[in-house]
Amino acid sequence: MFLLMIFTYVVLLQFSKTTTAQQNPTLNYCTNYASSSTSYLQFQTNLNLLNSSLVSNGSVNGFFNASFDVRNPNSSVYGLVQCKGGISMGECRTCLQTAGENIIKQCANGKSAFIRYENCLFRYAGDNFFSQAKTSPINLMPGVDDASNVDVFSKNVEGLMNGLTANAASSASKFQFGLANDDTNSLDIYGLAQCTRDLSEKDCLSCLRRMTDTVYVSCRGKKGCQAICASCVVRYEVGEFFDTSLLPPFPPPPPTSSPPPNPTGGKSSMIVVKIVVPVAVGLVLLSAFFGYLSWRKLTNKGSNNSGNNNIESEKYSLQFALRTIRSATRDFADANKLGKGGFGVVYKGVLPNGQKVAVKRLSQSSGQGSEEFKNEVMLLHKLQHRNLVKLLGFCFEGQEKLLIYEFVPNGSLDKYLFDPTNKACLDWERRYNIIKGIARGMLYLHEESRLRIIHRDLKASNILLGDGMNSQISDFGMARLFGVDQTHQETKKVAGTFGYMAPEYVVNGMISMKSDVYSFGVLVLEILSGQQIINENREDSPKVLTSIAWEHWREGTASQFLDPCLSTGSSDEVIMKCLHIGLLCIQMNVEDRPTMASVMLMLDSDSLTLAIPSPPPFWESENLSVVRSGSATSN
Numbered sequence: 001m002f003l004l005m006i007f008t009y010v011v012l013l014q015f016s017k018t019t020t021a022q023q024n025p026t027l028n029y030c031t032n033y034a035s036s037s038t039s040y041l042q043f044q045t046n047l048n049l050l051n052s053s054l055v056s057n058g059s060v061n062g063f064f065n066a067s068f069d070v071r072n073p074n075s076s077v078y079g080l081v082q083c084k085g086g087i088s089m090g091e092c093r094t095c096l097q098t099a100g101e102n103i104i105k106q107c108a109n110g111k112s113a114f115i116r117y118e119n120c121l122f123r124y125a126g127d128n129f130f131s132q133a134k135t136s137p138i139n140l141m142p143g144v145d146d147a148s149n150v151d152v153f154s155k156n157v158e159g160l161m162n163g164l165t166a167n168a169a170s171s172a173s174k175f176q177f178g179l180a181n182d183d184t185n186s187l188d189i190y191g192l193a194q195c196t197r198d199l200s201e202k203d204c205l206s207c208l209r210r211m212t213d214t215v216y217v218s219c220r221g222k223k224g225c226q227a228i229c230a231s232c233v234v235r236y237e238v239g240e241f242f243d244t245s246l247l248p249p250f251p252p253p254p255p256t257s258s259p260p261p262n263p264t265g266g267k268s269s270m271i272v273v274k275i276v277v278p279v280a281v282g283l284v285l286l287s288a289f290f291g292y293l294s295w296r297k298l299t300n301k302g303s304n305n306s307g308n309n310n311i312e313s314e315k316y317s318l319q320f321a322l323r324t325i326r327s328a329t330r331d332f333a334d335a336n337k338l339g340k341g342g343f344g345v346v347y348k349g350v351l352p353n354g355q356k357v358a359v360k361r362l363s364q365s366s367g368q369g370s371e372e373f374k375n376e377v378m379l380l381h382k383l384q385h386r387n388l389v390k391l392l393g394f395c396f397e398g399q400e401k402l403l404i405y406e407f408v409p410n411g412s413l414d415k416y417l418f419d420p421t422n423k424a425c426l427d428w429e430r431r432y433n434i435i436k437g438i439a440r441g442m443l444y445l446h447e448e449s450r451l452r453i454i455h456r457d458l459k460a461s462n463i464l465l466g467d468g469m470n471s472q473i474s475d476f477g478m479a480r481l482f483g484v485d486q487t488h489q490e491t492k493k494v495a496g497t498f499g500y501m502a503p504e505y506v507v508n509g510m511i512s513m514k515s516d517v518y519s520f521g522v523l524v525l526e527i528l529s530g531q532q533i534i535n536e537n538r539e540d541s542p543k544v545l546t547s548i549a550w551e552h553w554r555e556g557t558a559s560q561f562l563d564p565c566l567s568t569g570s571s572d573e574v575i576m577k578c579l580h581i582g583l584l585c586i587q588m589n590v591e592d593r594p595t596m597a598s599v600m601l602m603l604d605s606d607s608l609t610l611a612i613p614s615p616p617p618f619w620e621s622e623n624l625s626v627v628r629s630g631s632a633t634s635n
């Protein structure tokens with residue numbers, strides 16, 4: 001059973017074993033001043049005043065805010081500093097001085113800037129930002145290892161962090177530590193939540209929730225994670241990341257008044273201890289912060305604010321109002337219908353700003369709750385690649401669940417490939433580009449994005465063609481998310497499209513990146529032949545394209561497999577290479593299939609010697625759900 005204990009933090013914690021010199025910043029940003037020079041000179045004068053005021057007063061009790069020239073909006077300046085707890089005034093001062101120096105270096109002519117180190121933060125702006133939460137950019141720092149029972153672990157993390165978040169927001173110190181025991185995984189989970197002290201309870205809470213939402217989604221199953229923005233920070237770790245000997249002894253029974261929300265329902269019991277904090281300690285508490293950043297050393301390399309660690313998780317800005325979408329699609333008019341997929345009907349729409357969008361109206365049977373849904377969208381929004389259709393946002397109101405995508409002008413690949421007149425415009429050059437685009441997009445989904453995504457339903461109708469017939473993969477949103485160490489998972493619900501599905505998927509419901517590779521191979525064969533994988537009207541037998549391709553390959557008549565409208569010639573070799581790669585991808589044995597990375601390598605190289613493909617699975621042409629051994633067609 002899950003037991004959660006929350007301690008109110010009343011002593012200075014020696015977070016960091018090493019109080020070394022200045023670290024790299026863990027977060028910084030800058031916006032540049034773009035106004036007339038006279039007011040900028042005045043602004044700089046005020047900034048200098050602010051600088052010395054913050055540095056000298058901030059080191060006294062670890063938190064200070066000040067403002068200058070507030071009557072004149074062109075030159076006013078507001079600033080605040082905060083130091084971590086458990087460091088001396090001298091160390092605090094040193095950190096603030098460095099911050100004051102570097103914030104100027106890194107943000108010349110800045111109108112607003114922020115920098116955060118292990119020991120302190122420094123923030124200024126031309127506008128009054130006091131008491132307002134700034135929740136982006138976010139520096140998200142996920143740990144490396146995964147818990148074994150992800151579901152239980154995530155639940156415990158969420159229970160812990162939701163409790164800490166509520167307590168931190170309501171406390172004067174805006175700071176809370178806690179511990180949860182995950183008995184299923186035999187792990188102790190330590191957590192922390194903290195806001196800058198100028199925030200109200202409500203704003204602190206909403207800031208922390210944004211951080212925890214990000215952490216829950218992007219670090220699901222990770223044994224440690226933290227999310228940092230200008231106004232608040234959350235962190236959890238397996239194992240101590242602060243000195244527990246400094247926590248108060250085992251807590252007395254909790255008071256009965258106003259317990260924090262218990263997010264895991266009856267499953268966990270929560271003991272909450274509130275200790276009256278003496279004023280003197282309270283003052284010190286003001287400064288308790290940032291110690292958890294000792295863990296930062298692990299990630300210092302990637303923390304210079306340039307890499308993908310900084311994410312904009314603007315979940316709320318991704319939200320579209322239903323009435324906007326209704327008017328954009330003319331109330332989901334039939335005339336605006338673009339097509340129907342497995343998850344709902346897709347409509348074309350035009351937003352008030354003139355932008356064209358595709359709106360996927362999800363079938364109402366899908367039982368995802370609002371938070372789950374938003375998290376999913378936030379995740380998918382983060383996947384950005386030129387070969388993926390861009391998700392712009394969502395709408396979740398009443399019974400309606402909508403996904404709003406960028407409109408891709410040229411429709412889907414199947415509309416060209418299998419249409420006798422349209423296919424002519426897909427010359428080899430274009431088909432080759434489409435194949436490479438799909439491969440790049442799939443490689444991104446499998447290996448290069450932060451999340452490993454298995455598409456599960458790669459097929460011609462899910463490849464959209466953009467400007468210049470550039471291929472963009474769609475519908476990847478429905479993919480199941482994979483942890484770093486997982487390579488496959490079982491699924492009872494076989495949801496792909498027959499013919500594209502790998503045999504192990506059809507028979508055992510096993511999906512993996514290699515089942516996507518199989519679908520990719522089928523797609524390549526379709527692009528080469530201009531024929532659908534399954535076509536009941538096909539004259540020659542067998543009816544399944546994979547077998548036809550294999551027969552031709554074996555008999556040395558591969559050119560007869562190709563779409564007659566492909567003019568051959570100088571590109572013959574490349575076409576044969578693609579056929580070869582396609583066959584490698586559809587091999588019966590999962591291990592024999594290449595990864596998307598090696599597919600990309602093979603496509604890009606002219607000199608690579610490709611492996612000899614073994615026969616693809618033999619599909620009974622009458623009943624496609626039966627698979628015989630792959631060797632059935634070989635001699």
Ligand SMILES: *[C@@H]1O[C@H](CO)[C@@H](O)[C@H](O)[C@H]1NC(C)=O
Pocket residue numbers: 052053054056057066
């Ligand atoms: C803060 O520091 C400045 C010196 O930079 C000093 O003039 C001022 O009195 C101090 N106190 C406050 C509340 O600003």
Ligand SMILES: *[C@@H]1O[C@H](CO)[C@@H](O)[C@H](O)[C@H]1NC(C)=O
Pocket residue numbers: 065066067130131197198199
């Ligand atoms: C410091 O911030 C508070 C709001 O949190 C504000 O009321 C106060 O005026 C600020 N102090 C200065 C000197 O600007």
Ligand SMILES: *[C@@H]1O[C@H](CO)[C@@H](O)[C@H](O)[C@H]1NC(C)=O
Pocket residue numbers: 035036039072073074
């Ligand atoms: C601020 O600057 C704008 C244009 O730069 C000017 O029109 C305005 O009068 C200025 N305001 C003050 C209070 O100086």
Ligand SMILES: *[C@@H]1O[C@H](CO)[C@@H](O)[C@H](O)[C@H]1NC(C)=O
Pocket residue numbers: 047048051052097100101103104
């Ligand atoms: C703050 O003062 C230091 C000198 O103490 C100076 O190097 C730095 O540029 C100043 N920073 C700002 C933001 O004015």
